[in-house]
Amino acid sequence: MSTSKSALSNIFGQLTFWRGVRAIVFFLIFWQIGSLLDDWTGYDLFGIGLVPPPTDVFTAFLEVIPKHGYWMSWVASFSRVLTGFLVAMLIGIPFGLMLAVNRYFRGVFFPPFEILRPIPPLAWVPASLIFWPTNEMSIAFVTFLGAFFTIVINVLGGARNIDISYLRAAQSMGASQFHLFWKIVLPGTLPSIFTGAAVGMGITWEVVLAAEMISGGGTQGGGGLGFFIWNSYMGGSLEQIVVGMISIGIAGYLSSSAIRKLGFVLMPWRRLF
Amino acid sequence: MDSTTVKASETSTTSAPQGFDMVMYRIKKHFTRVDPYLTIIGIFLWLFAYWVLCEGLKIWRFDKLPGPVAISKDWFSTTPFQGISIFTQEYYDHIVVSCRRILIAFGLATSLGVPLGLFMGWSRSIRDFVFPIIELLRPIPILAWVPLSILLLPGFEGPVIFLATLASFFVTTLNAMLGVDSIDEEYFRAAGCLGSSRWDVFVNVVVPGALPFIFTGLQISIGVAWFSLVAAEMVSGDLGLGYLIVDAYMNNVTVPMVIAMITLGFIGYFSSACVRAVGNKLMEWHVKELNQQGR
Amino acid sequence: MVKNTAKAAKKGAISIKNVTKVYDPGGVNVMAVDNCSMEIAGGEVCMIVGPSGCGKTTLLNAIAGFHSITEGSIEVDGELLCGPTKPKAEQGADRMVVFQHGALFPWKTLQENVAYGPTVQKAMSSGEAMDKAGQMLAEAGLGSFIKKFPGEVSSGMARRAEIVRALINNPKVLLLDEPYRAMDALTKQIMHESLLETYDRTGVTIFFITHDLEEAIFLGDKVHIVTTRPCQLKKTVEVNIPRPRSYETQSSEEFRKLLDEVNEAVHEEAVKAFKAGERELA
Numbered sequence: 001m002s003t004s005k006s007a008l009s010n011i012f013g014q015l016t017f018w019r020g021v022r023a024i025v026f027f028l029i030f031w032q033i034g035s036l037l038d039d040w041t042g043y044d045l046f047g048i049g050l051v052p053p054p055t056d057v058f059t060a061f062l063e064v065i066p067k068h069g070y071w072m073s074w075v076a077s078f079s080r081v082l083t084g085f086l087v088a089m090l091i092g093i094p095f096g097l098m099l100a101v102n103r104y105f106r107g108v109f110f111p112p113f114e115i116l117r118p119i120p121p122l123a124w125v126p127a128s129l130i131f132w133p134t135n136e137m138s139i140a141f142v143t144f145l146g147a148f149f150t151i152v153i154n155v156l157g158g159a160r161n162i163d164i165s166y167l168r169a170a171q172s173m174g175a176s177q178f179h180l181f182w183k184i185v186l187p188g189t190l191p192s193i194f195t196g197a198a199v200g201m202g203i204t205w206e207v208v209l210a211a212e213m214i215s216g217g218g219t220q221g222g223g224g225l226g227f228f229i230w231n232s233y234m235g236g237s238l239e240q241i242v243v244g245m246i247s248i249g250i251a252g253y254l255s256s257s258a259i260r261k262l263g264f265v266l267m268p269w270r271r272l273f
Numbered sequence: 274m275d276s277t278t279v280k281a282s283e284t285s286t287t288s289a290p291q292g293f294d295m296v297m298y299r300i301k302k303h304f305t306r307v308d309p310y311l312t313i314i315g316i317f318l319w320l321f322a323y324w325v326l327c328e329g330l331k332i333w334r335f336d337k338l339p340g341p342v343a344i345s346k347d348w349f350s351t352t353p354f355q356g357i358s359i360f361t362q363e364y365y366d367h368i369v370v371s372c373r374r375i376l377i378a379f380g381l382a383t384s385l386g387v388p389l390g391l392f393m394g395w396s397r398s399i400r401d402f403v404f405p406i407i408e409l410l411r412p413i414p415i416l417a418w419v420p421l422s423i424l425l426l427p428g429f430e431g432p433v434i435f436l437a438t439l440a441s442f443f444v445t446t447l448n449a450m451l452g453v454d455s456i457d458e459e460y461f462r463a464a465g466c467l468g469s470s471r472w473d474v475f476v477n478v479v480v481p482g483a484l485p486f487i488f489t490g491l492q493i494s495i496g497v498a499w500f501s502l503v504a505a506e507m508v509s510g511d512l513g514l515g516y517l518i519v520d521a522y523m524n525n526v527t528v529p530m531v532i533a534m535i536t537l538g539f540i541g542y543f544s545s546a547c548v549r550a551v552g553n554k555l556m557e558w559h560v561k562e563l564n565q566q567g568r
Numbered sequence: 569m570v571k572n573t574a575k576a577a578k579k580g581a582i583s584i585k586n587v588t589k590v591y592d593p594g595g596v597n598v599m600a601v602d603n604c605s606m607e608i609a610g611g612e613v614c615m616i617v618g619p620s621g622c623g624k625t626t627l628l629n630a631i632a633g634f635h636s637i638t639e640g641s642i643e644v645d646g647e648l649l650c651g652p653t654k655p656k657a658e659q660g661a662d663r664m665v666v667f668q669h670g671a672l673f674p675w676k677t678l679q680e681n682v683a684y685g686p687t688v689q690k691a692m693s694s695g696e697a698m699d700k701a702g703q704m705l706a707e708a709g710l711g712s713f714i715k716k717f718p719g720e721v722s723s724g725m726a727r728r729a730e731i732v733r734a735l736i737n738n739p740k741v742l743l744l745d746e747p748y749r750a751m752d753a754l755t756k757q758i759m760h761e762s763l764l765e766t767y768d769r770t771g772v773t774i775f776f777i778t779h780d781l782e783e784a785i786f787l788g789d790k791v792h793i794v795t796t797r798p799c800q801l802k803k804t805v806e807v808n809i810p811r812p813r814s815y816e817t818q819s820s821e822e823f824r825k826l827l828d829e830v831n832e833a834v835h836e837e838a839v840k841a842f843k844a845g846e847r848e849l850a
Contacts, residue, residue, distance in 0.1 A: 015401070016397075016401045019398070019401035019402055019405075020401060020402075020404070020405035021405075022402070023401070023402040023403070023405050023406055024405055024406065024409060027406050027409075050424060050425050051421070051425065104307075104311060106311075107307065107308050107310075107311025107312060107314075107315060108311050108314055108315035108318065109315055110312075110315070111312045111315045111316050112315055112316055112319040115316070115538065116538070117538075118496075118537070118538040118539075118541035118542040118545075119534050119535070119537055119538040119541070120499050120500045120503040120504075120537060120541065121500070122500065122503050122504045122507060122515075123503050123514075123515070123518055123533070123534045123537050124534070125507070125518075126518055126519060126521070126522035126530055127338065127527075127530060127531065127534070129522070130337050130338065130522070130527065131334055131335070131337060131338055132334070133334070202414075203500075205414045206414045206415060206416050206500070206501075206504075209414050209416040209417055210416045210504045210507075210508075213416065213419065213508060214507060214508065214519075226416070226417075229417060229419075229420055230420065232420070233420035233423070233424070238421070238424065241420050241421050241424075242421070244417065245413050245417040245418065245421065246413070248413060248414055248417045249410075249412040249413035249414075249417070250412070252412045252413070252414060253412040256412075457669075457671070459667045459669065459671040460671055460673060462632070462634055462659075462665065462667070462671065463665065463667065463671035463672075463673070464673075464684075465633070465634075465659040466632060466659055466660075466661065466663070466664055466665050466734075467661060467664075467684055467685035467688060467689070467733070467737065468659075468660065468661040468685060468688055468689040468737070469688045470688065473688045477673065477676075477684065477688075478673065481673070481675035481676075482673075482675065484675070556675070557717070558674055558675045558676075558717040558718075558719060559674070559675070559719075561717055561719055561720050562674060562717065562719030562720070565719055565720055
């Protein structure tokens with residue numbers, strides 16, 4: 001089956017693939033010309049004129065790659081993202097499942113949750129800087145919040161959408177409450193957990209970045225890719241800003257594809273689709 | 274028709290209640306259920322815990338945050354201790370500025386993103402050329418654009434609006450495209466059978482068929498717009514609720530900070546409720562269909 | 569009298585000659601239709617019966633112009649729809665399809681749905697089309713539902729409205745792909761009577777795919793039994809029960825005899841298809 005799938009993508013993919021390549025090449029050429037137009041003609045193309053051309057960005061990238069500090073920023077950001085994200089999963093999944101399963105629990109805890117949810121996570125940054133003793137802890141807290149709300153909402157929605165006939169079927173075969181939870185509710189919620197995780201991962205990156213930029217103005221920020229960008233901004237190095245943006249793009253992409261991969265491994269019955 | 278219904282309600286005492294009676298019946302029904310009481314208990318418990326931690330017992334670290342009493346005292350006072358209340362002009366200035374920015378950003382993103390997404394879903398070649406570029410830019414978190422946009426765009430307003438627009442643009446475009454993908458192939462076939470031109474198909478099948486997804490997208494998009502607006506205002510801004518939060522933090526006053534947070538929550542909730550209401554208005558068919566399915 | 573109008577319209581003869589269709593999903597060739605030939609006279613109700621996933625729908629899609637064919641040709645009234653030089657037929661309002669799951673646009677009311685065809689073909693102004701649509705829906709007994717959305721009416725009503733939407737375009741051929749599949753037996757009976765009534769009125773050629781053998785014999789002039797994938801014509805049963813038919817027809821001796829005959833031919837194929845266990849082709 002897998003060979004036939006790849007054959008399919010070969011036949012249909014070729015045109016699409018080459019069109020995509022062409023589009024990206026055009027995009028890069030446009031960018032290059034747009035940012036150099038200023039030097040050649042004196043006319044500034046609005047918005048693009050100041051962006052460094054791709055060639056300069058590329059050389060800046062080459063300069064940065066061997067540096068130890070650059071890779072330490074990766075490690076710092078990744079460890080923050082992972083901490084916040086894992087804590088949010090660990091607390092969010094049981095919390096969401098409890099909301100879905102127990103009516104009284106939902107009645108009591110859902111309204112305050114809904115009141116807090118619309119507040120953008122970044123609005124919490126100053127409050128958590130005041131509350132938590134260290135910067136690192138406040139970043140972790142805001143990161144956690146960002147992913148937490150999304151994960152809980154997805155888990156709740158997923159668990160409540162489980163077809164009631166699955167539960168009845170299991171009960172009629174004599175499943176205990178324990179079994180119902182572990183064999184029906186949890187696997188049934190898994191797809192939503194992964195949707196929530198994918199969205200939450202995106203938000204986590206945004207929040208870590210912002211927290212690094214807002215709080216990391218000082219030296220105690222402890223690095224990170226957001227700090228890398230902010231530093232480049234302070235130092236006025238546009239090439240490095242773009243390098244930082246691309247790095248974060250790659251990092252975000254890597255983490256969301258890791259989640260997809262995990263979902264693929266854990267949910268064999270979804271592979272058909 | 275009318276006279277028969279009146280007669281029916283006169284003759285039979287068990288007929289369904291109408292008008293005012295119906296409203297009263299619903300209210301009564303609502304309060305005989307346990308849920309509203311649980312909600313009240315929940316909110317009360319939460320506020321109480323908050324109060325105990327911050328003001329009642331002044332637990333370590335919590336004493337740095339303003340408690341509910343301090344906040345409400347200041348919020349509803351004509352002479353607020355920390356500068357912001359519902360009676361100060363400044364409070365409304367911040368709200369108006371933020372709302373105006375959201376309106377511009379959301380409007381721009383919607384008016385660009387929806388058509389682009391629809392065309393991407395409708396035409397294979399448009400998708401092939403545009404989608405890779407969007408996918409290339411999309412993984413970059415919106416906040417990574419902050420320094421670049423501050424440098425490139427003039428003033429305070431430009432970068433803030435740009436960031437909020439960019440954030441909601443991606444969401445809106447992708448959802449519009451997925452909306453077209455979600456339309457059942459049979460509707461296209463039926464339209465083809467009935468002799469539609471390509472443009473007829475676009476207007477009568479693609480646009481209405483994608484609407485449910487578009488509005489799901491718009492609801493996410495307005496949330497994302499607020500998210501990035503706050504971030505942008507916090508980093509670079511002269512006014513706005515995000516700026517108010519950071520400004521309060523810098524000046525070591527905590528009450529306006531929390532007031533701004535709560536206000537953001539309210540306005541954010543209200544704006545997505547507005548989007549939902551507009552969607553339901555435009556998709557009468559969809560609402561009725563869901564009602565029929567008992568959802 | 570009814571008979572006269574039905575036989576007066578002779579248009580809409582379909583001739584399917586040696587049609588072969590090979591699908592190529594994922595590089596694995598699947599032969600859906602193999603060298604299949606059929607002649608359908610104008611104004612005939614032609615029922616296609618065969619096991620699930622045997623390629624009946626492929627045949628219908630080829631006539632409607634949704635899919636290309638690999639070999640052979642299809643003609644309507646002597647005009648070439650698709651053939652060696654033109655593998656995919658053009659979609660046109662002379663061949664109207666009624667879909668298995670129903671394809672009334674859920675975002676248009678029943679009246680707007682029916683008026684859609686004449687409006688986009690510019691055969692009528694939108695006002696005229698709406699009037700005509702309202703009138704035709706009323707004739708079909710849907711007068712009080714014209715302002716409802718398809719999601720608000722029962723599936724039987726929706727299917728009837730869909731047939732009206734097809735008929736307003738004066739098609740030569742009506743292609744129905746198991747339109748009553750998901751209906752209960754009682755609703756089905758009503759739908760059959762309404763379809764027969766429509767047929768008697770318009771005399772349109774009907775190409776009808778079904779699994780339901782009783783339905784096939786009750787509605788059809790001819791029942792074509794096709795084999796499991798790849799689809800070939802196995803047997804044609806002529807139904808000589810006079811029209812108009814009513815539900816009492818179904819208890820007649822003749823009906824039972826035909827049913828046994830068809831059943832015997834189909835059962836063998838159904839067993840073969842079941843053993844193959846393949847998923848249906850879309």
